[in-house]
Amino acid sequence: MSSRIxxxxxxxxxxxxxxxxxxxxxxxxxxxxxxSWRTAANHRRYDRRELRRVAIIRTAQAVGVPLSDIKxxxxxxxxxxxTAEEWRSAADVWAAQLDEKIATLQRLRTQMGACIGCGCxxxxxxxxYNADDRMGARGAGPRRWLGGAQEEAEMDAxxxxxxx
Amino acid sequence: MSSRIxxxxxxxxxxxxxxxxxxxxxxxxxxxxxxSWRTAANHRRYDRRELRRVAIIRTAQAVGVPLSDIKxxxxxxxxxxxTAEEWRSAADVWAAQLDEKIATLQRLRTQMGACIGCGCxxxxxxxxYNADDRMGARGAGPRRWLGGAQEEAEMDAxxxxxxx
DNA sequence: CTACGGCCTCAAGTTCACTTGAGGTAAAGG
DNA sequence: CCTTTACCTCAAGTGAACTTGAGGCCGTAG
Numbered sequence: 001m002s003s004r005i006x007x008x009x010x011x012x013x014x015x016x017x018x019x020x021x022x023x024x025x026x027x028x029x030x031x032x033x034x035x036s037w038r039t040a041a042n043h044r045r046y047d048r049r050e051l052r053r054v055a056i057i058r059t060a061q062a063v064g065v066p067l068s069d070i071k072x073x074x075x076x077x078x079x080x081x082x083t084a085e086e087w088r089s090a091a092d093v094w095a096a097q098l099d100e101k102i103a104t105l106q107r108l109r110t111q112m113g114a115c116i117g118c119g120c121x122x123x124x125x126x127x128x129y130n131a132d133d134r135m136g137a138r139g140a141g142p143r144r145w146l147g148g149a150q151e152e153a154e155m156d157a158x159x160x161x162x163x164x
Numbered sequence: 165m166s167s168r169i170x171x172x173x174x175x176x177x178x179x180x181x182x183x184x185x186x187x188x189x190x191x192x193x194x195x196x197x198x199x200s201w202r203t204a205a206n207h208r209r210y211d212r213r214e215l216r217r218v219a220i221i222r223t224a225q226a227v228g229v230p231l232s233d234i235k236x237x238x239x240x241x242x243x244x245x246x247t248a249e250e251w252r253s254a255a256d257v258w259a260a261q262l263d264e265k266i267a268t269l270q271r272l273r274t275q276m277g278a279c280i281g282c283g284c285x286x287x288x289x290x291x292x293y294n295a296d297d298r299m300g301a302r303g304a305g306p307r308r309w310l311g312g313a314q315e316e317a318e319m320d321a322x323x324x325x326x327x328x
Numbered sequence: 329c330t331a332c333g334g335c336c337t338c339a340a341g342t343t344c345a346c347t348t349g350a351g352g353t354a355a356a357g358g
Numbered sequence: 359c360c361t362t363t364a365c366c367t368c369a370a371g372t373g374a375a376c377t378t379g380a381g382g383c384c385g386t387a388g
Contacts (some may be wrong), residue, residue, distance in 0.1 A: 012334065022335090023377055031375090041384060043335055059272045063265055064228030067375070098273040101227055102266060108223045109262040176364065186365090187347055195345090205354055207365055231345070 008045040011036075018054040025054075033057055033071055063101055172209040175200075182218040189218070197221055197235055227265060 015022045028034045029044070034053050036044040053074065060070050073094055179186045192198045193208070198217050200208040217238065224234050237258055 010335080021377075024375090026337095027376060041335075043384090056272070059268060061375090062228065063269050063272070064226065095273060098269055102269045102273070104223060105227050105262055105266045105269065108220070108227065109259060109266070174365080185347075188345090190367095191346060205365080207354090225345090 008037075008047055009051075011044045011046070014046045014050065014054070018051055018058070020054065020058065028054070028057065031067065031071065033067065033074060063105075065097075065101075069097075172201075172211055173215075175208045175210070178210045178214065178218070182215055182222070184218065184222065192218070192221065195231065195235065197231065197238060229261075229265075233261075 009017065011022050011025050014025055018025075025034065025044075025046075029036060034046070034050045034057075036046050036050070039045055056074075057067070057070050061067070076093065173181065175186050175189050178189055182189075189198065189208075189210075193200060198210070198214045198221075200210050200214070203209055220238075221231070221234050225231070240257065
């Protein structure tokens with residue numbers, strides 16, 4: 001029951017521990033990705049649990065997941081204590097998306113190393129474009145995640161001599 | 165030797181085939197990511213090989229690789245015909261990065277499903293933050309890829325009651 | 329008592345990856 | 359001949375994810 005308030009972290013401490021800038025934490029909080037309470041002096045105090053949230057946010061971002069998606073997932077969790085069941089169901093939602101991304105990466109890696117790396121220069125049966133991720137692609141600005149319809153993506157092979 | 169010029173694609177055809185907007189192709193070309201030659205009427209014509217480049221660009225982007233990195237990799241290739249050896253060495257440069265990303269993703273997935281999913285709420289031995297990708301992090305604006313130093317990332321466990 | 333570090337807010341700036349718009353050319357169809 | 363369609367250029371706008379800067383509060387070490 002005794003909540004050790006002293007154990008909560010200041011924004012500076014959080015920033016150092018999480019490896020992000022203070023301004024980033026301000027930003028995340030403004031976006032509703034993390035939470036804090038305030039001291040009498042209006043200073044932020046973070047529950048240590050928020051560290052994990054930041055870790056997840058950063059990791060997900062590192063592989064191209066937009067903040068809006070991350071937020072959606074984090075929002076799906078209840079704010080207090082989280083049961084194993086709650087985590088699991090949240091994790092399941094992500095699992096599919098992450099698997100897709102892992103597959104995309106492995107496809108890319110394989111393409112680079114094998115299909116393309118082989119030098120055959122043919123893409124007749126190229127699986128590269130089977131990545132219809134489709135997740136963003138609304139509005140202007142940068143479209144992360146493939147987004148497009150990609151339809152047939154039929155590309156034929158052939159030899160050319162780089163017509164100038 | 166007979167270069168079938170008619171087989172080259174217009175920007176509209178490329179756009180449709182590659183599943184991107186015409187403006188995107190203009191943009192990629194301005195950035196030096198793809199190439200074209202011009203007809204008498206100053207219209208772009210793309211060698212079919214450029215389709216593969218676009219495919220690679222899009223796939224890499226889908227997993228968070230910035231255009232600058234993609235360009236660096238594509239620039240490393242000679243512009244004409246590419247030998248198997250050339251592709252392989254280019255692929256090798258990327259392989260490590262892609263493996264890192266795959267590992268990061270799998271870590272994230274595992275964290276979500278197991279370490280965190282277990283409900284223990286402890287991150288004592290959490291491997292999540294061992295992703296010191298470090299690749300961007302120069303200048304202002306959004307820092308893709310983890311970027312930060314991440315140092316120890318020591319997070320301890322404990323029970324709290326969400327102090328309001 | 330004042331200098332300092334650390335915190336606060338809010339507005340504006342920056343980078344990336346594009347998109348949109350204005351204004352114009354060029355061949356093809358009715 | 360006129361209109362459509364597809365293309366061209368160049369400048370400016372947009373959204374995401376932050377960072378930077380200006381101006382100010384608070385507690386403590388010198």
